[in-house]
Each structure stands twice: as C-alpha cells, then as structure tokens.
Amino acid sequence: MEKMNFVKNGIIRLPPGFRFHPTDEELVVQYLRRKVFLCPLPASIIPEIDVSKFDPWDLPGDWEQERYYFSTREAKYRNGNRTNRATGSGYWKATGLDKQILVSKGNVIVGMKKTLVFYRGKPRSGTRTDWIMHEYRLAGAGTKLASNQSSNVQMEEDWVLCRIFLKKRNSKNGEDVITNGLVTKPVGFIDFMNQDRTVVVRPASSTSSSSASSGVTTDVTSTTSDSDENNSCNSMSSFPCRKKP
Numbered sequence: 409m410e411k412m413n414f415v416k417n418g419i420i421r422l423p424p425g426f427r428f429h430p431t432d433e434e435l436v437v438q439y440l441r442r443k444v445f446l447c448p449l450p451a452s453i454i455p456e457i458d459v460s461k462f463d464p465w466d467l468p469g470d471w472e473q474e475r476y477y478f479s480t481r482e483a484k485y486r487n488g489n490r491t492n493r494a495t496g497s498g499y500w501k502a503t504g505l506d507k508q509i510l511v512s513k514g515n516v517i518v519g520m521k522k523t524l525v526f527y528r529g530k531p532r533s534g535t536r537t538d539w540i541m542h543e544y545r546l547a548g549a550g551t552k553l554a555s556n557q558s559s560n561v562q563m564e565e566d567w568v569l570c571r572i573f574l575k576k577r578n579s580k581n582g583e584d585v586i587t588n589g590l591v592t593k594p595v596g597f598i599d600f601m602n603q604d605r606t607v608v609v610r611p612a613s614s615t616s617s618s619s620a621s622s623g624v625t626t627d628v629t630s631t632t633s634d635s636d637e638n639n640s641c642n643s644m645s646s647f648p649c650r651k652k653p
Contacts, residue, residue, distance in 0.1 A: 413452040414451060414452060414453040415452055415453060415454070415455045419455070419468045419469045419470075420453055420454075420455070420469060420475075420476070422453075428453060428476070430476075432507075432509050432519075432521060432544070433509060433510070433511060433512060433518070435476075435544055435569055435571070436509045436518050436519035436544055436546065436550060436569070437511065437518055437519075437550070438450050439454060439569060440478075440519065440544055440545075440546060440550075440567065440568070440569040441518070441519075441546060441550050442649075443478055443567050443569070444546055444551075444565065444567050445649045446649055447649040453476075454476045454477065454478055454569070455468065455477055455478070456477070456478045456479070457477040457478070457479055458479055458480065458482075459477055459479040459541070459570050459572070460479075460482055460492055460493065460494065460495060461495070462495060462496075463495050463496055463497045463498065463526075464495075464526050464537075464539040464541070464572055464574075465539075467572060471574055472574070473573070474571055474572070474573040475571070475572050475573065476569065476570070476571055476572075477569070477570045477572070478567055478568075478569055478570075479567075479568055479569075479570050480566040480567060480568070481566050481568055493524070495526075497528055497529075498526055498527050498528040498529055498534055498537075499526070499527055499530075499531060499534065500524040500525070500526055500527075500541055501524060501525055501526075501527055501531075501534075502522055502523070502524050503523055503524065503525050504523050506520045506521060506522050507520065507521040507523075508520060508547075509521055509544070509547075509550075511549075516548065516549045517547055517548035517549060517550070518546065518547065518548060518549050518550030519544055519545060519546050519547050519548075519550045520544070520545055520547045521542055521543070521544050522542070522543045522544075522545070523540065523541070523542055523543075524540070524541045524542075524543060525537070525539070525540060525541075526539035526540075526541070538574055538575040538576070538577070539572070539573075539574055539575075540572070540573055540574075540575050541570055541571065541572045542570070542571040542572075543568050543569075543570050544568060544569040544570070544571075545568050545569075551565075
C-alpha cells in the first residue's frame with residue numbers, strides 16, 4: 409500500500425478528525441532518527457524548512473497550532489560549532505538546560521531537546537516575544553546503529569526536528585490577550601436594553617472549546633491496530649535504511 413503524503417506546499421494537511429500529537433520520544437525515535445539515517449518515515453507529515461530563513465509568524469502552516477519542521481543547522485561561523493539563530497526580524501535565544509529524551513523501555517538516552525525563545529531586534533537589545541521553539545537532536549544511543557544493522561548505512565548528521573508554537577496567555581486581569589506576540593483588547597458590546605452596562609466578551613479558553621466539541625479526534629501517532637506494532641513503536645530496533653554506494 410502506497411504511503412500517504414500529508415504535506416502540501418510545506419503545510420501539514422490531515423483528514424478531518426485527525427491530529428498530529430507525537431511525544432518527544434516518538435519525534436526523536438520514529439521521525440528524526442529515521443530522517444538522519446535515511447530510513448522510511450512512518451508518514452510524510454513533517455516538511456523540510458530552513459527555519460533560520462523565516463520569522464516564526466511567516467513559517468508555513470497555521471500559527472495558532474503547533475508546527476513541526478525538519479531543518480538543518482547552519483554554522484554561525486565557518487570554523488565554529490555555534491548554530492546561526494538569526495532571522496530577518498530577530499533571533500532565537502536558548503533558555504534553560506537541554507532536556508534528555510529517553511526511551512521509555514530501557515531508560516536509554518536517544519536525543520536532546522533545546523528550548524528557544526524568539527526575540528525581535530538585535531542581540532542584547534531585542535524584545536522577548538511569546539514564540540517558542542523546541543529543537544530536537546540525536547544523542548547517545550540515537551546516533552548509533554542497531555547491533556544487527558550494517559555499518560555502511562548512510563547518515564546525515566545535520567538534521568534537527570523543530571516544534572514551533574505561540575505561547576498564549578492571559579494578563580492578570582484576564583482582559584488582555586497576547587496573540588501573535590501583540591497585546592489585543594477584548595471586544596466590548598453595548599447593551600441597548602441597559603446602556604449603563606457594557607458586556608465584555610473574553611476569548612474562550614482552549615479547554616472549554618475542546619470540551620464543547622462533539623467530534624471524535626484520532627491521533628495519527630496512535631492509529632495502529634496491531635499490538636505488536638504498539639509494543640515496538642518506540643523501540644530502538646533496526647529498520648530498512650539506505651546503504652552507502
């Protein structure tokens with residue numbers, strides 16, 4: 409059966425009712441590791457984009473949802489190991505410590521997750537925004553072949569997997585909403601039956617809107633009917649990869 413392609417013009421397009429909600433472990437083991445070792449992916453659902461060439465709000469896809477991209481790391485200097493984080497309007501700045509990604513069975517390190525925040529402007533004088541990026545890279549056992557795999561398998565080490573999203577939050581008084589990095593005011597309506605009173609409509613929370621939905625949501629990453637496939641979904645077992653010529 410031919411594998412379906414869910415990416416069109418750099419945008420993920422899933423059938424109605426389907427959502428792409430992979431775990432950190434699934435992103436590293438089932439997608440990034442297979443991408444690096446030139447192996448077949450579970451689904452063609454993550455586009456290849458040079459993240460440093462775009463501001464986060466200009467990346468393909470719906471910015472109100474989490475977006476996933478395969479990207480390559482570009483060196484900031486020719487002879488250095490630092491990654492270029494600059495874009496047209498600002499730069500990505502790392503925050504906090506990198507998180508280890510472990511395989512649930514065996515407690516083995518297979519990757520690392522770096523959290524970055526986007527700043528508008530130039531370094532040291534930039535303005536922090538609410539754009540967040542989780543950058544996944546292989547590490548530890550994730551960079552090694554399985555014991556039963558041939559040593560002449562090709563490998564592209566520069567690939568990383570990026571999850572980019574806009575952090576939504578309400579202000580302390582609950583009336584200001586930060587959207588696309590900008591503060592917006594709620595819409596006010598005049599009650600003509602009682603002109604002394606103004607009704608303020610605040611945006612509904614994501615939890616309330618999701619609970620009101622009667623549709624059935626199915627995760628792409630969990631649509632397997634065979635129990636054996638579920639048990640081996642995040643395993644480090646070998647898989648067919650492209651060999652060196």
